[in-house]
Amino acid sequence: MPTPFEITQDGTPPSPRLTRVNKSDIGEPTLNPPEVQPNMPEKNELDRLFRQLMESMNVSPEHEQDLLAMTDERKWNLIRKHTQQKEALPPDYFCDQLRRHLDPDLRKKKVKKDKLRGLESSFDLLKKLEVALRTNRAGWTEEFCDHPNMGHVLIMDYMDALPSFLESKNHIALLNKEEEEHHLCVLCVKALMKHDYGFRKILQEDEGILMSIIRSFSSTNPRTRVAVMQIMAVVANNPAGGAVRTLQAFQHLATYLDEPIRFLSVIQEIQEGGQDEDYCIASLSCFLSLINNAQDLNMLVYIQTDLQLAGLSDILPLLQNHISFRVRGLVEEYMDKLLSVDVIVSSRDEQRDLYLQASDQIRVLHDTLEDVTKQRDELRQLHKDAKIRVSELQERLKVAYRDAEQMAENMEKMQVQMQRQTQLIAEQDRQIKEVEEHAMRTTEQLRQQQRMFKRTSVRAHGARSTHANQDDSAEGTGLENDTSNIPVPPPLPPNASIPPPPPMPGIPSSSSLPPPPPPPLMSFSYAPPGMRPKPRITPNVPLPMLNWVPLRNVSGTIFEELDDQPILEELDFSEFEQEFKVKAATKVLDQAKLQHKRKKERIMVLEANRAQNLVITVRRIGMNYDDLRQTIYSTDLSLLSPEHAELLLNYVPEDEEISSLEKHKHQKERFAEGERFMFEMLAVDRYEARLRVMAYIGFFDELFLTVVPQIEAVISAADSLINSASFRKLLEVIMAFGNYMNSGKRGAAYGFKLATFDRLLDTKSHDRKQTLLHFLVETIEEKYPQVERFVSELDALPDAARVSMVTLSSDVQGLRKGIDLILYEREKQQHNFVIYSFYAHAVNKVGRITERYKIMVDKYREKAKQDNHHRKSAKTNHSGLKFGPGFHPEESLVPIQHTRNDDIDLPSHPVLNISNKRL
Numbered sequence: 001m002p003t004p005f006e007i008t009q010d011g012t013p014p015s016p017r018l019t020r021v022n023k024s025d026i027g028e029p030t031l032n033p034p035e036v037q038p039n040m041p042e043k044n045e046l047d048r049l050f051r052q053l054m055e056s057m058n059v060s061p062e063h064e065q066d067l068l069a070m071t072d073e074r075k076w077n078l079i080r081k082h083t084q085q086k087e088a089l090p091p092d093y094f095c096d097q098l099r100r101h102l103d104p105d106l107r108k109k110k111v112k113k114d115k116l117r118g119l120e121s122s123f124d125l126l127k128k129l130e131v132a133l134r135t136n137r138a139g140w141t142e143e144f145c146d147h148p149n150m151g152h153v154l155i156m157d158y159m160d161a162l163p164s165f166l167e168s169k170n171h172i173a174l175l176n177k178e179e180e181e182h183h184l185c186v187l188c189v190k191a192l193m194k195h196d197y198g199f200r201k202i203l204q205e206d207e208g209i210l211m212s213i214i215r216s217f218s219s220t221n222p223r224t225r226v227a228v229m230q231i232m233a234v235v236a237n238n239p240a241g242g243a244v245r246t247l248q249a250f251q252h253l254a255t256y257l258d259e260p261i262r263f264l265s266v267i268q269e270i271q272e273g274g275q276d277e278d279y280c281i282a283s284l285s286c287f288l289s290l291i292n293n294a295q296d297l298n299m300l301v302y303i304q305t306d307l308q309l310a311g312l313s314d315i316l317p318l319l320q321n322h323i324s325f326r327v328r329g330l331v332e333e334y335m336d337k338l339l340s341v342d343v344i345v346s347s348r349d350e351q352r353d354l355y356l357q358a359s360d361q362i363r364v365l366h367d368t369l370e371d372v373t374k375q376r377d378e379l380r381q382l383h384k385d386a387k388i389r390v391s392e393l394q395e396r397l398k399v400a401y402r403d404a405e406q407m408a409e410n411m412e413k414m415q416v417q418m419q420r421q422t423q424l425i426a427e428q429d430r431q432i433k434e435v436e437e438h439a440m441r442t443t444e445q446l447r448q449q450q451r452m453f454k455r456t457s458v459r460a461h462g463a464r465s466t467h468a469n470q471d472d473s474a475e476g477t478g479l480e481n482d483t484s485n486i487p488v489p490p491p492l493p494p495n496a497s498i499p500p501p502p503p504m505p506g507i508p509s510s511s512s513l514p515p516p517p518p519p520p521l522m523s524f525s526y527a528p529p530g531m532r533p534k535p536r537i538t539p540n541v542p543l544p545m546l547n548w549v550p551l552r553n554v555s556g557t558i559f560e561e562l563d564d565q566p567i568l569e570e571l572d573f574s575e576f577e578q579e580f581k582v583k584a585a586t587k588v589l590d591q592a593k594l595q596h597k598r599k600k601e602r603i604m605v606l607e608a609n610r611a612q613n614l615v616i617t618v619r620r621i622g623m624n625y626d627d628l629r630q631t632i633y634s635t636d637l638s639l640l641s642p643e644h645a646e647l648l649l650n651y652v653p654e655d656e657e658i659s660s661l662e663k664h665k666h667q668k669e670r671f672a673e674g675e676r677f678m679f680e681m682l683a684v685d686r687y688e689a690r691l692r693v694m695a696y697i698g699f700f701d702e703l704f705l706t707v708v709p710q711i712e713a714v715i716s717a718a719d720s721l722i723n724s725a726s727f728r729k730l731l732e733v734i735m736a737f738g739n740y741m742n743s744g745k746r747g748a749a750y751g752f753k754l755a756t757f758d759r760l761l762d763t764k765s766h767d768r769k770q771t772l773l774h775f776l777v778e779t780i781e782e783k784y785p786q787v788e789r790f791v792s793e794l795d796a797l798p799d800a801a802r803v804s805m806v807t808l809s810s811d812v813q814g815l816r817k818g819i820d821l822i823l824y825e826r827e828k829q830q831h832n833f834v835i836y837s838f839y840a841h842a843v844n845k846v847g848r849i850t851e852r853y854k855i856m857v858d859k860y861r862e863k864a865k866q867d868n869h870h871r872k873s874a875k876t877n878h879s880g881l882k883f884g885p886g887f888h889p890e891e892s893l894v895p896i897q898h899t900r901n902d903d904i905d906l907p908s909h910p911v912l913n914i915s916n917k918r919l
Contacts, residue, residue, distance in 0.1 A: 642698020
């Protein structure tokens with residue numbers, strides 16, 4: 001047996017001369033010589049071209065990942081080869097050739113030469129067609145199947161006509177057919193069905209095509225049978241009725257072969273074929289596709305029964321020992337899919353037992369549920385009481401919030417005013433301090449110049465008279481204490497001239513040269529005990545003050561040993577004076593006047609407090625004009641809270657303000673902040689209505705949870721007062737005692753006002769130790785114990801006593817008014833999802849509240865009639881219901897006075913049955 005080294009790369013025998021080859025000379029074998037690669041594109045462009053190539057090749061999803069994992073060089077080679085490849089023949093060529101082969105004139109004894117001109121052998125034609133369908137791009141296949149080619153129909157027509165062609169022999173060799181052509185036709189159909197478009201075109205045709213394919217199973221060529229089973233597996237995998245059509249095809253095959261059982265010939269071929277691997281894989285794949293795509297369990301059992309009757313269960317043990325691991329895997333998968341009816345029946349019995357056990361547990365749970373329901377009712381009552389308390393606390397909290405907001409606004413105003421006053425005071429203090437410092441420095445300079453002038457005069461006259469010198473020295477001592485420590489200068493020499501005194505300020509010197517800058521003026525200040533006095537220094541320019549704390553007593557400290565006089569004499573402070581000199585105070589005053597002048601140039605049309613409050617509100621919202629307008633148009637409560645919308649309603653422009661703003665609209669840049677905000681909001685259509693909608697949507701749930709418990713509390717209280725038998729008995733007992741006491745003098749009474757309850761405590765016994773109320777209690781406990789139940793029967797009265805009917809009526813009318821506004825805005829803003837969704841959520845709630853409110857009014861009217869309370873005289877119910885002036889519960893609902901939007905005509909409400917009214 002020759003070794004691999006005995007065969008050359010091109011397949012020719014090796015030369016007789018053998019040479020030794022080193023291992024380092026052996027490289028990686030290559031099938032093709034290295035080619036010069038053109039410039040490969042960038043990574044992104046290469047991936048895009050490669051994905052286009054895979055789409056044109058109709059690559060399956062499982063192979064797509066393998067192709068994407070290739071190196072960039074291999075991808076580029078495939079792209080180049082694909083671009084260089086040219087389609088040898090178009091689809092219409094094959095279709096034209098197939099039509100010519102199907103021409104009946106070619107079956108005649110005499111065939112015209114024109115019919116044979118350009119006609120290709122059918123065998124070669126089918127081979128080329130199978131390769132073209134398998135390798136060409138998807139567009140080529142679509143063109144092959146579309147009108148007018150209809151290539152898939154021509155293939156099936158040729159396959160059906162092939163048996164008659166084989167029976168008739170022709171003297172022309174070109175027209176003779178071969179049995180292998182039937183296999184090629186099946187392969188063409190298989191290649192065509194690998195394309196999605198071709199697969200759909202074949203399934204869209206009538207059932208005759210599928211029946212023609214299944215009849216090809218009777219071919220003697222084993223490869224044809226494998227291809228047929230592969231095609232049937234693909235058809236069965238189609239979720240749109242593929243399993244049913246496959247079963248119909250196998251039923252047609254059984255009828256065609258005159259077999260009593262479906263799948264019989266397929267199973268026999270597995271037994272007789274020597275366990276051919278390809279056929280076993282194709283057949284098992286078809287069976288699994290049928291099982292996996294069965295429409296229901298009945299169909300699944302039906303297919304398994306047919307396969308079992310055909311003998312599949314007898315050969316499965318043999319296939320489990322097949323040499324191919326793929327066959328063994330398919331057999332194992334098929335065994336896992338099998339359904340056992342006996343197991344299903346036994347499972348049903350187990351489920352029935354479990355159902356009976358669950359029924360017993362449900363009964364127990366039902367009993368437990370009743371107990372839980374009772375507890376839930378108790379908790380619900382507690383929750384109801386808690387809601388009422390919460391509503392009261394919320395009312396108090398609202399009031400507290402409003403007070404806090406008002407205080408915060410006042411605090412902000414005061415802080416702004418205090419800040420302005422503080423800045424003004426600080427500026428005035430700084431200016432005053434600078435003026436005082438400037439005056440002190442000027443005064444000190446004048447004093448020093450006077451002293452120096454006096455000292456010069458003393459020195460000039462010292463040589464003339466000693467007596468005059470002493471008088472001048474005494475006069476100098478009396479004038480200033482600091483000059484007493486200065487020693488008297490010695491007398492001038494005889495030939496020395498007396499120096500002239502320094503020129504006075506404003507008088508030019510006789511010398512032509514300008515005088516040097518005068519040194520800083522100095523005087524001596526107070527010195528601590530034991531220290532030499534230091535001179536006072538007056539700078540040539542105004543300098544700022546150093547904020548330090550000087551020590552008055554430095555004895556025992558490090559400063560006792562320090563002396564800064566040499567440093568003062570050594571340094572030149574002219575540069576320091578230029579850097580740190582204080583600017584004139586006139587510039588600060590000019591800037592303040594300029595700011596005041598600019599402030600006066602602002603256009604202000606609003607009242608001062610209203611404008612200031614509006615600015616505070618706008619800054620609290622923290623949105624620019626465009627965002628705020630967009631938020632109002634979109635009704636976005638996540639960006640503009642209901643509280644802020646309610647605040648903005650307080651600053652809706654009045655008619656006078658609108659006219660003033662329109663008058664100055666060409667100078668809107670000069671508007672103050674509040675006026676500019678109000679001018680920008682004029683651009684919002686129905687600005688006030690939109691704000692009211694946002695505030696109503698934001699506070700609806702809170703108002704709903706406040707109103708409902710109050711209405712229910714009043715209804716419950718009225719029902720308990722009307723239906724309480726023990727309370728009626730109590731009234732009878734009180735009326736009996738009253739008539740017993742008063743009828744002899746005033747006549748008998750037939751009723752009394754509920755205010756009589758308060759006066760039971762005023763009537764006392766003769767010893768003043770007992771009241772009539774105590775006596776009535778003792779009498780009822782002894783004679784009428786059943787009357788004591790009236791306390792429990794009237795347990796709803798405390799909740800109703802806390803309800804203010806004026807506030808409740810206002811809240812109900814506010815809900816109705818708001819839902820009318822929502823309905824109006826819904827018609828105006830038909831694309832606003834927030835308003836649409838809220839209206840659908842809230843309209844039924846408002847309708848229920850309106851109905852319950854009317855019931856509450858009727859209940860109260862009935863109770864007021866029983867107690868003989870007239871609406872004009874009684875404004876407070878003794879059951880705790882408080883009515884304000886102008887409210888009459890027995891009348892219909894009175895609309896609340898509206899202050900804005902008087903020009904909006906609302907439509908008729910579809911749920912509340914409310915007629916048109918103006919908002």
